[in-house]
Amino acid sequence: MLEFDALRKSFGANQVLDGVSFAVRPGSMFGFCGSNGAGKTTTMRIAMGLVRAEAGDVRWQGRALDQEARRRIGYMPEERGLYPKMKVGEQIAYFGRLHGMDAAAASRASAEWVERLGLGERRNDAVEKLSLGNQQRVQLAAALVSGPEVLILDEPFSGLDPIGVDSLAEALLDQSRAGVPVVFSSHQLDLVERLCDSVGILARGRMVATGTVDELRRREAGRLLRVVVPDAGPQWAAGIPGVRVVSEQAGDTVLELAGDTDDQTVLAAALGTGRVTHFAWQQPTLVELFRGAVAAPALQEVAA
């Protein structure tokens, strides 16, 4: 279990993390979402020992991470970094050695990853001569070369074309199937939804939602009902008790029902207007969940 436990951190007057906690099971993939500046990078940097938390800690298998444990973590920083003039193969092997491999094992693993990521022909080229996409692959190889027990990746998908995204996703799924807990942050929520077993949404230094995508959906589900009534006049649903109209556009209506409102009452009202072409509880996408989760506290703040 990789546990982030009640992390707190402020830079000056700016409270960046205010009790961030979540856990990642071995073999599962955790998608870390949040708006820009929400504190995702800071959380990951704390795990890697690059920033010191004011309170809380990060534990792997029950023990707080120290420098030695961190060598068994594969890390990809948000700002990609490689030695521009060093050759691809040597560079990957060097990072293997920094993670504790001996020279022979490191160069073997480096050769293997170079092949696996399709960089075989570029093995002896300096990194600066590679395209951005290929540099990203080298970066991934540097994180994976030592066969890490844990992967922490900050925005690994940013800047990749769709094919690059697919091959990176495949590589991460491989790792997670092999039992490695994978944490990655991303703004590409469709990707997070597709890949991740669980998701955490960070807003203003707090985890506003964690759980599997289904759990999050269930929490939101049962509240939003989409009804399409082409013949209805405007404001047709306004009079139903316990119902709030979220949006309405030419009969395509999204309604929010209070907890005890019977959906059959709504159906009856809808049938009263004429044809009903669609009537279903809405499955919110992660994007909608994200908007809801990130926006909610802000509304409260406004209300207060």
Add this chain to the structure above:
Amino acid sequence: MSASRTPGSAGLVRLVAAREISARLRDKNFIISSVVILVVLLGAMGMQVALGSGGDSTRIGLVGGSAALGEALEAQGEALDVDVTVVAVDDEDAARTAIEEDEVDGVLVAEGAGEPELLVEQSADGALQSVVQGAVAQLALADQLAAAGVSDLELPQVGVTALDPDADQDGQRVGMAIIGVSLLYGLLILFGQFVAQGVVEEKSSRVVELLLATMRPWQLLAGKIIGLGLLGLAQIVLIVVIGVAGALALDIVDIPGELVGTAVAVVAWFVLAYAFYAAIFAVTASLVSRQEDLNTVVMPTIMVLVVAFVVGIQAASEPEGTLAVITSYVPGLSPMVMPVRQAAGSVAAWELVLSAALMIAAIVLVVRLGGRVYAAALLRTSGKVKMREALRAERV
């Protein structure tokens, strides 16, 4: 999961150092600068030899003639300050061959009763002709005087009293020290820049974040400084060994013992000076994130090096002057001044120990304070970090 063992501090420092060395050995600029330094050094020695050998060394072949003639030639050479070597040659044919093959500068044929003859390739230079002419004339004069019954001729000897018998050697000592200090200065600037560029390269390429996820800042700093330092040491030792061996082989200096002493002093001071300046270069370079900003932050350090160099050169002309004596204790300046004082005259052992101890104390201070600045500044990749801010920052 993997068969990896955890590298300790020493292992990490060694890895970083090895990477620095292999990266530099493949760097064209480094190779070129090394070759240029060696070529300049060899060229300077070659010029010494060429300038020095003009009339100073002359080989004269001798066919026939008495042993007295050979001695007379050498005596004459000594009187005229020409280094004469007399080589016995069998006959005139052998003499011609020897001249054609440049084994000798000329051959004096003094066989039979005829007038002695000087064989040369094209023309006899002034020195050769005066030596031979003088020797032959002296011998003939002695013969004729003996024949006339005059012997034991008493000629007054002019006594010579040297006011400064070692002036020439003093000059050589100071010359050696100046060459040594120039070498020290050049290599300190070169390797200091390497260290500074390396630090900024890691920051500007952002690779430093990945590195610091596996090691502490001081391990990175130590590996970088030690790796480049070993390379610098190898280079100065190579240059010094070639220089000293060349100077000894070509017989440029009259005081080989002191040449070796000065060479050892220069190498030893390089080690101390490098540790000091490399740490300063690394720390100041860590304050910026772009190569373009590097010049402004390393300029003060380079100015200190220039001042040290100028003071060192000044010390050569006045090694016991107040300025030289004081600066030979000031850490940072001492590595450029003390070798000059050591070469030029008597520096007491305690002076040397004191100066080195102050330097080492300064290195410890710079490494401790600088290490904090370096650690705090490394991960700040936006703009320029202020030294005071970095010192105050938390330690990760």
